[in-house]
Amino acid sequence: RGWLLATQILLLVAIAAMGFLEPGTQLRWMAALAVVIAFCSASQDIVFDAWKTDVLPAEERGAGAAISVLGYRLGMLVSGGLALWLADKWLGWQGMYWLMAALLIPCIIATLLAPEPTDTIPVPKTLEQAVVAPLRDFFGRNNAWLILLLIVLYKLGDAFAMSLTTTFLIRGVGxxxxxxxxxxxxxxxxxxxxxxxxxxxxxxRLSLFRALLIFGILQGASNAGYWLLSITDKHLYSMGAAVFFENLCGGMGTSAFVALLMTL
Known part of the structure; x- marks a missing residue:
């Protein structure tokens, strides 16, 4: 929990500092702060995943994965389209950076109120204990390479299709x-x-294996909606239905995938 708090405080300071800079004349400082934000953000993700894995019992990890995906997507919405609109209409870029920094305050409060993991795990004293030993433990398990292959491939097709969606809908369908x-x-x-x-x-209600299997099949089947768009007349409601179903199944698959990572 201490590492989670540290990364959030650093993120707050770095994002707020961006509001004091002028990109046209202080580009190097902007780039340096962007690197700090990316590093702290990635570190926070890792620490948060470890924390929720330690705190949540096995039967609650599916729900925990779903809620974490919900928070991630809401964060994308707020920091993406909503931030652009607020910066353009109301706050300007300086005010927008400060608002983004202020939104970390509830996160810091939540971290302070969050419980510490009950399991006491010895702190690694060497690089070998921190990095090499966990990797040796993972690859020493039965079917470790199959698990790794599943991790790499489970969301690959869905992510690849999603990356082409905008281009397909504009250039392919019109x-x-x-x-x-x-x-x-x-x-x-x-x-x-x-x-x-x-x-x-x-x-x-489902086992993790059945959830991964069913949601994975739905992820693949949902892309058939785009195939239907390519062979039928262009219609806004048809596009909406295809996009909604594909993202619905993708969200279900993401929940199962995150729950899988929490069991490793």
Missing amino acids: FDAGEVGVVNKTLGLLATIVGALYGGILMQ
Whole structure:
């Protein structure tokens, strides 16, 4: 929990500091702060994943994974489209950076109120204990390489299809960029959140293996909606349905995938 608090405080300071800089004349300082933010953000993700794995019992990890995906997606919405709109209409870029920094204050308070893990794990004293020993333990397990292959491939197809969605809808089907932006970014984000929460609920009743299998099949099948768009007449509601179903299934798969990582 201490590392989580440290990374959040550093993020608050670095993001707030960006509000005092002028990108046109202080680009190097902006770049340096961006590196600090990226490093602290990635570190916070790692620490948070470790914390929730230690705190949550096995039967609650599916729900915990769903809620963490929900928070991640809401963060993308706030720091993406909403931040751009607020910066353009109300706050300006300086005020927007300060608002983003202020949003970390509730996170810091939540960290201070969060429970410490009950399991006492000895602190690694050497690099070998911190890095080499865990890797040796993982690859010493039965079917370790199959587990690693599953981790690499489970979301690969879905992520690849998602990266091509905007280009396909605009160039392949012929929708306007504005239509695609509204449907793909807003409806798609909503569907991902709903899918993550629904996946977490279903995982209370399903084993992790069955959840991974069912949600993985749905992830693959959901891309058929884009194939239907390519062979039918262009219609906004059809695009909305395809985007919603694909992101819904993707959110469910993400919940199961995060729950899998928490068991390793």
